[in-house]
Amino acid sequence: MSIVSAESAAAVAARAAVAEEETAAPLAPRAHLLPALAAVYRAQLSRARVARIPLLFVATFQSVGIMVLMRGVVDGGTEARAVVAGASVLVVAFVALNLLAQYFGQLRAGGGLDHYATLPVPPAAVVLGAAAAYASFTVPGTVVTAVAGSVLFQLPLTHLWVLAAVIPLSGAALAGLGAALGLLAPRQELATLCGQLGMSAALLLGVLPADRLPGPVSYARDLLPSTYGVEAMARTFDAHPDWAAVGLDLAVCGAVGVVSLAVATWAYRRAAVR
Amino acid sequence: MSTVCLVRDLVKTYPAARGRRGTPGTPEVRATDGISLEVRRGEIFGLLGPNGAGKSTLVRQLTGLMRPDAGSVHVLGHDLVRHPERAARLIGYLGQESTALDELTVALAAETTGRLRGLAAREARVERDAVLEELGLTGLAARPLKKLSGGQRRLACFAATLVGERPVLVLDEPTSGMDPVARRAVWAAVDRRRAEHGATVLLVTHNVIEAETVLDRVAVLEHGRVIACDTPSGLKERVAGEVRVDLMWRDRAPLDVPEVAALRGFAQEFGRRWVLRLAPEEARAAVAAVTGGAAFAALDDFTLTTPSLEDVYLALGGNATKGLVKA
DSSP states (O other): OHHHHHHHHHHHHHHHHHHHHHHSOOOOOOOOHHHHHHHHHHHHHHHIIIIIHHHHHHHHHHHHHHHHHHHTTOOSHHHHHHHHHHHHHHHHIIIIIIIHHHHHHHHHHTTTHHHHHTSOOOHHHHHHHHHHHHHHHHHHHHHHHHHHHHHHTTOOOTTGGGHHHHHHHHHHHHHHHHHHHHHHOSSHHHHHHHHHHHHHHHHHHHHSOGGGSOHHHHHHHHHOHHHHHHHHHHHTTSSSOOHHHHHHHHHHHHHHHHHHHHHHHHHHHHHHOO | OOEEEEEEEEEEEEOOBOOBTTBOOBOOEEEEEEEEEEEETTOEEEEEOOTTSSHHHHHHHHTTSSOOSEEEEEETTEETTTOGGGGGGTEEEEOSOOTTTTTSBHHHHHHHHHHHTTOOHHHHHHHHHHHHHHTTOGGGTTSBGGGSOHHHHHHHHHHHHHSSOOSEEEEESTTTTOOHHHHHHHHHHHHHHHHHHOOEEEEEEOBHHHHHHHOSEEEEEETTEEEEEEOHHHHHHTTTTOEEEEEEESSSOOTTSHHHHHHGGGEEEETTEEEEEEOHHHHHHHHHHHHSTTHHHHEEEEEEEOOOHHHHHHHTTOOOTTTOBOO
16 A cells, blocks of 8 residues: 555656646756866966966976975986976976865855856866866976976986876876865865975975885875876986886876866865755 | 746754854854745846845755755746756856956956856857947956956956846845946846846845835845745835934934933934934924924934835834945
8 A cells, every 4th residue: 555655656746747847948058068178277277377377486486496406415316317207296286286275275165166056067077177277287387397307417308298198197186186175175274284285295205215215104105196297207217218117107197187086076066065 | 927936935954053162152043944935037036134134045045056954946947956956057146256257357257157158159259248248348358357346346247147148147236336337237237138038037135225226026034034025115015104214413312302302212223323213293293303492403414204125124023224235
């Protein structure tokens, strides 16, 4: 008896829903993923002109400064490669991780997410568009740092084209992490703090040569996604790089990027509708 | 006229927050407490109430940003409690914050918003240009929102709301900080959309003068409840038997004058200003009392007016005189 009535109740509800659909006004189309992503990307990129250029300058200046500093400590060889690669990826960490975490923290605290949440746009478009724009911001600084470092430490420039893979992949990993931190942090200050800490970790664990780090710290180094970008780049300073190892390192970056951007998208949904 | 927006028994309770060190906890708050509304097609429907009355919570529930604890919201036949994601495809929403657009130029803010409303690139550009022209923003198109004055920024956000036509507009204090020219542009744009497409507008305001001039119907909210819902003139009829007397004293009221002392019992005092709601003959007597004799020397200014929505609000038992703005 109860089963029958439950079924009929469900049927009534379904019929009511169908009737509602029939009388309801047509919905405006929703924005598709790629056009929306492109629109968000373009808008975010334009913000650079207004707000980001001084910070991009700071990011580059910081990395070049660190290399100059390390020149007194490191005398060529593997260590020099680690320093140049670490300093280059640090630019990515500064912008994609730190600044993006701050941006999303600020957007969430200031009610800015409501703007996106009241538009028919896929969450992934907002997160990926912003992450891609922040990863793009890092390109000039990373290239300048890599070239300046290579010259400074007399490393070959031959394989620097690998930056074309290192920047987007470590950018994806770090921007995803930054976006997730910014959207998950319960308060704006915590988002800023997390971003800063993440960048400090990338600085210390990336720039300092791995074999000089104490045991437990080197495990932390293995956990940080930027490490794999640093290692991939450092390997390419060899005359005959081990491309398989480079590819593996970059694959780790890519995988972390996919996971962290998925987490960030989930965090965005969660933050947008409360 | 057909119903566009149907709200039934909407309830949202914010849980009590535990006190942290240095800050006391806050008790549970019922932000919307059984709100029911019906908005018809083509109407400009207002939500009027002081700060904290539950207007913004109600709007967040209507726009799918917040799930109510109980109750239903139907917009154009769509159940928005069950399908909150449909709200974005039915409603153009202008919130109070512009954080997301602040660093964009006016043109790009409008175009991007249109793109994210599902317009193709070319359509978005065409609509952007039309809306900026309509609102007189063409000259500011290349300026970032951040660099504009508060009123101009608000107008630019309003422009972004209009790119990508929607049958329902939900505007949360759209004209705050605007000069009269910008306000007129906003109301002209709203009227045009109403006349041409039958657009329905839900407007949040705490500006009583604006409410009287632009709204077709208004719901007065207090403590999460609708305490009245009618046309502005219908609401004013409830206090039609009364006249409002505003007295502005130079320093303070001369309470040593017996007539003035007698009036004090009926007055609401706001510093040097007294507001009295009186029957017409009482009002005449009061004016005679303060303009003749000793009281006149202490009087700076006085006005005698027919009641406004503010008086209605006060007469309905609303007591938050601070939250409403006359401007």
